Amino acid sequence: MGTFKLLQGNEACAEGALYAGCTFFAGYPITPATEVAEYLARKLPFIDGVILQMEDEIASVGAIIGASLAGRKSMTATSGPGFSLKQENMGFGMLCEVPCVIVDVMRGGPSTGVPTGPSQSDIMQCKWGTHGDHPVICLTPAYVQEIFSETVRAFNLAERYRTPVIVAYDEVVGHMREKIEIPDKGVLPLENRRRPTCSPSEYKPFDETKGDVPPVADFFSGYRQHITGLNHHSDGFPVNADPRIHTDELRLIRKVEGNRKDIIRYETVMLDDAEVAVFAYGVSGRSGKSGVELARAAGIKAGLFRPLTIWPFPEEEVAALASRVSAIVVPELSLGQIIYEVDRCAKGKCKVEGIYRVDGDPITPTQILDKIKEVK
Amino acid sequence: MSFNYDQYIRGGKLPHIWCPGCTYGIVFKSLLRAVDSLKIPKDDIALVSGIGCASRLPGYVDWNTLHTTHGRALPFATGLKMARPDKKVLVVSGDGDATAIGGNHFIHSCRRNIDITVIVLNNFIYGMTGGQHSPTTPMGHIATTMPYGNVDPGFNIPELAKGAGATWVGRGTAYHVPALDKLIIEAIQHKGLSVLEIINACPTTHGRRNKFKSPTDMLLWMKDNFLPITAFGKLPPEKTAGKSPTGVLFKREAPEFCEIYYGMVERLKKQREKGA
Numbered sequence: 001m002g003t004f005k006l007l008q009g010n011e012a013c014a015e016g017a018l019y020a021g022c023t024f025f026a027g028y029p030i031t032p033a034t035e036v037a038e039y040l041a042r043k044l045p046f047i048d049g050v051i052l053q054m055e056d057e058i059a060s061v062g063a064i065i066g067a068s069l070a071g072r073k074s075m076t077a078t079s080g081p082g083f084s085l086k087q088e089n090m091g092f093g094m095l096c097e098v099p100c101v102i103v104d105v106m107r108g109g110p111s112t113g114v115p116t117g118p119s120q121s122d123i124m125q126c127k128w129g130t131h132g133d134h135p136v137i138c139l140t141p142a143y144v145q146e147i148f149s150e151t152v153r154a155f156n157l158a159e160r161y162r163t164p165v166i167v168a169y170d171e172v173v174g175h176m177r178e179k180i181e182i183p184d185k186g187v188l189p190l191e192n193r194r195r196p197t198c199s200p201s202e203y204k205p206f207d208e209t210k211g212d213v214p215p216v217a218d219f220f221s222g223y224r225q226h227i228t229g230l231n232h233h234s235d236g237f238p239v240n241a242d243p244r245i246h247t248d249e250l251r252l253i254r255k256v257e258g259n260r261k262d263i264i265r266y267e268t269v270m271l272d273d274a275e276v277a278v279f280a281y282g283v284s285g286r287s288g289k290s291g292v293e294l295a296r297a298a299g300i301k302a303g304l305f306r307p308l309t310i311w312p313f314p315e316e317e318v319a320a321l322a323s324r325v326s327a328i329v330v331p332e333l334s335l336g337q338i339i340y341e342v343d344r345c346a347k348g349k350c351k352v353e354g355i356y357r358v359d360g361d362p363i364t365p366t367q368i369l370d371k372i373k374e375v376k
Numbered sequence: 377m378s379f380n381y382d383q384y385i386r387g388g389k390l391p392h393i394w395c396p397g398c399t400y401g402i403v404f405k406s407l408l409r410a411v412d413s414l415k416i417p418k419d420d421i422a423l424v425s426g427i428g429c430a431s432r433l434p435g436y437v438d439w440n441t442l443h444t445t446h447g448r449a450l451p452f453a454t455g456l457k458m459a460r461p462d463k464k465v466l467v468v469s470g471d472g473d474a475t476a477i478g479g480n481h482f483i484h485s486c487r488r489n490i491d492i493t494v495i496v497l498n499n500f501i502y503g504m505t506g507g508q509h510s511p512t513t514p515m516g517h518i519a520t521t522m523p524y525g526n527v528d529p530g531f532n533i534p535e536l537a538k539g540a541g542a543t544w545v546g547r548g549t550a551y552h553v554p555a556l557d558k559l560i561i562e563a564i565q566h567k568g569l570s571v572l573e574i575i576n577a578c579p580t581t582h583g584r585r586n587k588f589k590s591p592t593d594m595l596l597w598m599k600d601n602f603l604p605i606t607a608f609g610k611l612p613p614e615k616t617a618g619k620s621p622t623g624v625l626f627k628r629e630a631p632e633f634c635e636i637y638y639g640m641v642e643r644l645k646k647q648r649e650k651g652a
Contacts, residue, residue: 024459026451045641046648050458055484059451062444062481066424066455069442074455092445219440219456220463222419226386226435228443237389237435 002183009174010035010077012144013103013167014043015182016151017075021190022101023049024074026063028056028082031115032171033105036077057085061102065093068100069227071218073155077103079171080113083122083129090164091130092229094252097206099158099193099216101151103167105174106282106333108360117360118170118283121334126166127311133249135256137263138166138311140281144178149188150308156191157263161255162213168310170333172283172362196223204234208248212255257312265308266317270296274303276376277325279318279342281307283362284331291331291368302372310338315345322346327375331355331363351375384408384418386438393432395503397579397591399550403497404433406553407468410560421464424453426478429504429578430470430497447478450485453492461491461634466564471498472510475531479511486540489568490633495560496533496571499578507581518585537571538626544570545626550577551598552622562624568632575602575620 007015014036017025025044027037037053044051050067054060057078064074078086083104093100106122108114122129126138137157141150147169154165196203196215200223207214214234217223230238231245239245256263269289271277276295280288285306295302305321305328307314318341322328327350330339339354346352353375357363385408394400411421421439425431427446434441444452449467457465474482474496485492501519502508509519509526512533516525534545544566548556556574563570577583577594588594601619603611608621 024455026455045644048641050637052454052458054451054454055480058448059454059481059484062448062451063455063458065444066442066452066457067459068455069452070456070459072459088445089448219422219442220419220460224418224438224440226441226443228435229445230443 002181002187004179004181006177006179007144008035008177009144009147009169010105011039012148012180013077013151014039016148017101017155018043018047019148019182019188020073020152020155022073022075022155023047024064024067024072025050025076026052026054026060026067026074027076027078028054028060030057030079030082032107032174033077033079033082033103036103057082058089061086061089061093064100065089065098068098069219071221073099073159075101075103077105079105079107079115080109080119080122081111083125087125087129091132091134093164094130094134095229095231096227097162097216097252098164099162100164101154101158101167102164103151106168106170108358114360116171118172118362119333119358120170120282120284121337121358122168123310123334124337126168133253135163135252136166136311137161137163137256137309138168139308140310141167141169141308142173142282142285142306144173144176145180146308147173148180148182152188152190156189159191159193160213161259162193162216163256170282200224205236206232206248207234208251212251212258260312263309263312264314264317266314267304267306267308269304269306271303271305271321273301275301275326276372277321277328278302278304278368278372279328279330280304280332281310281338284333287363287365287368288331290365291372294365294369295372298369298373300372300376313341313345318342318345319347322349325350327351327353329353329355329368329371329375331368331371333357333363379409379412381405381408384412384438385436389436392436394429395580397577398429399576399595400430400433400497402550402553403556403574403576404436406556407495407560408437410557410564413561414564416464421466422453422456423466423468424449424456425468426473428470428473428502430468431473433468447473447476448481449473450478450481450492450494454485454490457490457492458634458637461638464564465491466493466495468495468497471496471500471512471533472502475511475533475536483536483540486537486542486569486571488633489541489543489630491567492569493564493566494569494571495563496573497576498533498573499576499582501578501582503578503581507585517582533573534571534625542571543568543628543630544624546570546624547573547575547602547620547622549575549598549602549622551595552602555604555622559623566627568630
């Protein structure tokens with residue numbers, strides 16, 4: 001039996017980080033994500049942890065990468081405008097394969113947008129926000145309990161795949177309060193990055209012969225190394241115009257895309273015999289569940305596919321779904337982003353219809369029911 | 377016996393990228409001599425940089441080295457230092473990297489007084505990208521983005537650091553090498569945020585467009601115009617134009633950030649033990 005608490009989503013995120021062994025948080029105040037920092041500011045000093053309010057969002061992600069290179073599990077949290085600012089250093093983390101967690105509590109945009117309203121319009125930024133080709137793992141919890149457990153999973157995935165992991169949820173879930181169970185220590189497994197077993201003189205920080213996820217040595221641990229945001233050789237030193245760049249970037253993608261089965265998680269509700277499917281994540285996934293229940297009550301065979309991992313995208317699952325339903329309804333708090341991924345995977349095998357909303361309120365179950373009726 | 381640089385230079389990583397006539401190699405050697413004299417073990421020191429010619433320096437040194445994004449060396453260094461406050465963390469940066477794109481991190485690191493040594497190699501120009509004006513390019517100088525002479529006023533880096541709260545501020549040059557060794561040593565020894573501006577020359581993208589006929593002329597310009605602060609102080613005001621002081625320009629004692637932070641951690645833990 002764990003501990004039961006009434007927590008806000010952002011607080012559950014902070015609890016998840018603590019459970020996962022996070023001892024370093026750097027952030028910058030921003031609505032609607034600030035509570036993550038505030039909660040950790042109260043807790044981290046008691047476990048020798050570091051909480052830093054940096055001068056800006058860019059510095060925050062720089063600091064957590066620095067801390068991670070020194071061996072700490074580290075995290076930052078932000079929202080739209082801050083998430084935009086973090087992108088360059090997130091790319092550094094991806095290329096230099098630095099485990100860390102970036103939380104994006106999505107609010108309306110572009111620009112300052114609607115700071116206090118929910119949104120799901122950063123979901124393509126999660127995938128493509130930083131320049132260049134890069135691996136992305138992005139988790140999309142919908143319930144306060146899930147924000148806790150997915151934050152723990154985010155840290156584990158970051159350590160396992162040696163890469164920044166994004167946790168993206170919306171303002172509604174971030175600010176909603178629900179009862180959650182925090183499991184006792186040891187109930188949820190925790191992971192730590194693989195450290196080298198070779199001698200320091202043999203160590204190469206990006207040694208692809210050790211597998212797609214080479215071992216990580218901490219700074220100051222005797223394994224002196226060079227880390228650079230330039231494309232690099234296996235020994236960490238810059239490389240220019242060389243086939244190595246191509247093969248190494250392929251490895252970075254492969255270490256995530258090649259482990260889809262391990263990374264992709266989703267929930268299905270009444271999907272087995274469904275004729276119409278709803279594909280929705282986050283707060284829209286909650287409405288999707290209710291919408292599907294309303295449809296069933298009205299005699300329509302509807303079901304829900306709710307991804308907990310949005311990147312890598314559950315391509316095979318959506319393709320299989322498209323071949324056995326007549327339509328997939330995609331409610332999202334944007335003017336249409338993730339629907340293009342669904343459509344890409346459906347390959348014309350079924351109708352794909354969106355419900356879009358960007359007025360600062362969530363999509364309602366009735367809106368979803370109406371669309372199910374329309375497309376069935 | 378001459379100094380053995382090889383013990384610090386990574387095998388196979390030379391030659392460096394710097395142009396003939398660039399003074400960064402002089403500073404590089406001075407840095408190695410300074411750290412060697414302080415007997416800091418190689419495993420216990422990190423050198424962090426951003427982007428630019430100066431920022432390539434860490435790649436050549438056999439320490440823990442980190443070449444980050446443009447202007448952001450200090451946040452990465454802050455993360456390293458806060459995670460391992462027992463270790464020595466140095467930042468090497470250029471004038472553009474430190475005071476333009478990285479200006480915000482620069483002033484806030486000074487304010488925070490975290491125990492990091494910031495070495496700013498000021499060559500008055502964006503060298504790597506081919507000679508655009510920086511926040512330290514003198515007024516009237518030709519740059520590729522100021523082809524009719526620079527009209528963009530500049531920073532005085534030591535004054536900026538002092539104003540922002542740095543607790544040790546110095547200036548050296550690539551010409552005055554024995555003095556530079558001592559300045560680097562003192563900057564590293566200082567507990568708190570230290571900023572050492574080192575005047576450098578970029579003959580390729582700055583000097584040759586601005587009436588310096590050779591790299592030597594640029595070193596002679598340093599010789600003639602950068603005076604020890606005591607000598608500078610004795611100059612009558614009418615003779616200070618175009619001249620700048622070198623040496624330790626400012627220092628003060630103030631609590632260091634890691635000590636304040638981890639002091640709070642210890643205090644809170646004790647309070648909790650008492651309460652429980």
